[in-house]
Amino acid sequence: MKFTKYILPTLALGLATVLITPGSASSWSLLGFNLNVFHRTARLFDNFTMASANNNTTPDPQFPGKVGAELALWKSVVEWGSEPHGNGSGDPTQPVLGSGGCNFDALFAGNATSEGVIGHQVMSMLAGCSGGVFAFMQGDANGWWIRFYQCWGWADGPGGVGGGEADMQGIGCHEFGHALGLGHSNDPSATMYGSAGLGDVSLRSIEADDIAGLTANYTVKAVNKPKITSVSGFGGNTVTITGVNFPNTGNEIWFCRAASTPSGTISALLVNNISSTGGGTQIQVNPPAGYGPGDVMVRNQVQISGSGLSNAMPWDPNACPGTVTYCTAKSGLVCGIPAISAFGTPSASSSSGYFITAGPARSNRTGLMIYTNSGRNNAAFQGGTLCVGTTPLRRTVTVDSGGFSTCDGEFVIEMNAFSHGVHGGNPASFLTTVGTKVNAQWWGRDTQATGSFLSDAVEYYVCP
Numbered sequence: 001m002k003f004t005k006y007i008l009p010t011l012a013l014g015l016a017t018v019l020i021t022p023g024s025a026s027s028w029s030l031l032g033f034n035l036n037v038f039h040r041t042a043r044l045f046d047n048f049t050m051a052s053a054n055n056n057t058t059p060d061p062q063f064p065g066k067v068g069a070e071l072a073l074w075k076s077v078v079e080w081g082s083e084p085h086g087n088g089s090g091d092p093t094q095p096v097l098g099s100g101g102c103n104f105d106a107l108f109a110g111n112a113t114s115e116g117v118i119g120h121q122v123m124s125m126l127a128g129c130s131g132g133v134f135a136f137m138q139g140d141a142n143g144w145w146i147r148f149y150q151c152w153g154w155a156d157g158p159g160g161v162g163g164g165e166a167d168m169q170g171i172g173c174h175e176f177g178h179a180l181g182l183g184h185s186n187d188p189s190a191t192m193y194g195s196a197g198l199g200d201v202s203l204r205s206i207e208a209d210d211i212a213g214l215t216a217n218y219t220v221k222a223v224n225k226p227k228i229t230s231v232s233g234f235g236g237n238t239v240t241i242t243g244v245n246f247p248n249t250g251n252e253i254w255f256c257r258a259a260s261t262p263s264g265t266i267s268a269l270l271v272n273n274i275s276s277t278g279g280g281t282q283i284q285v286n287p288p289a290g291y292g293p294g295d296v297m298v299r300n301q302v303q304i305s306g307s308g309l310s311n312a313m314p315w316d317p318n319a320c321p322g323t324v325t326y327c328t329a330k331s332g333l334v335c336g337i338p339a340i341s342a343f344g345t346p347s348a349s350s351s352s353g354y355f356i357t358a359g360p361a362r363s364n365r366t367g368l369m370i371y372t373n374s375g376r377n378n379a380a381f382q383g384g385t386l387c388v389g390t391t392p393l394r395r396t397v398t399v400d401s402g403g404f405s406t407c408d409g410e411f412v413i414e415m416n417a418f419s420h421g422v423h424g425g426n427p428a429s430f431l432t433t434v435g436t437k438v439n440a441q442w443w444g445r446d447t448q449a450t451g452s453f454l455s456d457a458v459e460y461y462v463c464p
Helices: 068-078 168-179 208-218 415-419
Strands: 005-007 041-044 107-111 122-126 135-140 143-149 195-197 227-232 239-244 251-255 269-274 282-285 294-300 313-315 324-326 339-344 354-361 366-372 376-381 384-388 409-414 437-447 451-461
Touching (some): 041 068, 135 168, 251 282, 324 339, 354 437, 366 384, 384 437
Parallel strands (some): 041 107, 041 122, 122 143
Antiparallel strands (some): 005 195, 227 239, 294 313, 339 354, 354 409, 366 437
16 A cells, blocks of 8 residues: 655754755764753653544553553654663564664653643644644754644554554654654655655664664764663562663662653652662662652763663563572482472462472471561571571461372462461461562471471562
């Protein structure tokens, strides 16, 4: 099908449309500014009136907390990032989201309460139409805004869009390219090409010519640029940011806000002067009041260029992490080295559905699980390793390993049932407190010669 093409203009305040003309080997052009590192955020004032702009209600784990127009435009921002966004998934029309490879990254900071003005970094709809224009950007090094004309049938994806609809993600990706200083390209395959068609989703993925222009404006990603590889933390607990190239001191952490904020406020929630450990590979920080699901970024406070700002990494503080196995089980037992396992979901509200087991164990032996909320341990204990903290060190009720022959026993406890008092004993109150991190290890009897049975350990969070 042949699509009708429409011009995608850009307006750069106080500047000619194109100030740097590319060489004959390239098609990209630049607008003459490099977006200030303190303005590398984006928000949405969701005033779109057509149902197709917000009909995607399916969450994506790589874009926590957002659906509809917010999700589509978040994707349009992260496509220009230096690294794949999270694991790179989230858009069925391209294999990887996040393709820039330069010293440019930006934080999609959620929603604004109004369209604001130029310099507030807000995307919004503009009533009416202007000929064949889909959208436009106005801005310079100190900020921008992007307006989408109402007359088009904006669609939020996430897959293809109808033949009479305008792809919000693709057009947003093009306009955000203008916001970071790129002009139009003469390459028809480029996202920054000056026209697009209804029903066309090809602008979502930046191409070689777009990356060449981005490289000219921001340079190739520095080898010492901070890089986040994972973010973890749940229920208001300390957030752990893992990666490389974090400075020893002076890290500034950017969080997303949970609520919509006035357009003129600082987009991100900032936590300053945080130290790193592990040779610049880990940061631990308490999340600030008002934080919510979204991307997290780290900035080296002594740098004011993009080489000091990390990639954006998605984090959902409301997603309960899975159980982690760690530590070393005791060796030399009659039935071999035991292994601990967990199945189901630990819950503060349910009295069933989470089992912790360990085996192989001697048949018909008694055992119990020791547990704590004071973290991990690695201390010599009864010929093996005590894997859980001791302040406090608590115990479950005893259970029998069962079995019929020498080594077919297994220790099993339904931990949600124990936590809610179903099995008796004296369960700690923190076992039913959402967000608590629990560490647990099986202890039991083996033989007189080998002494006690000690498994490896699990670490889990109490989910709602």
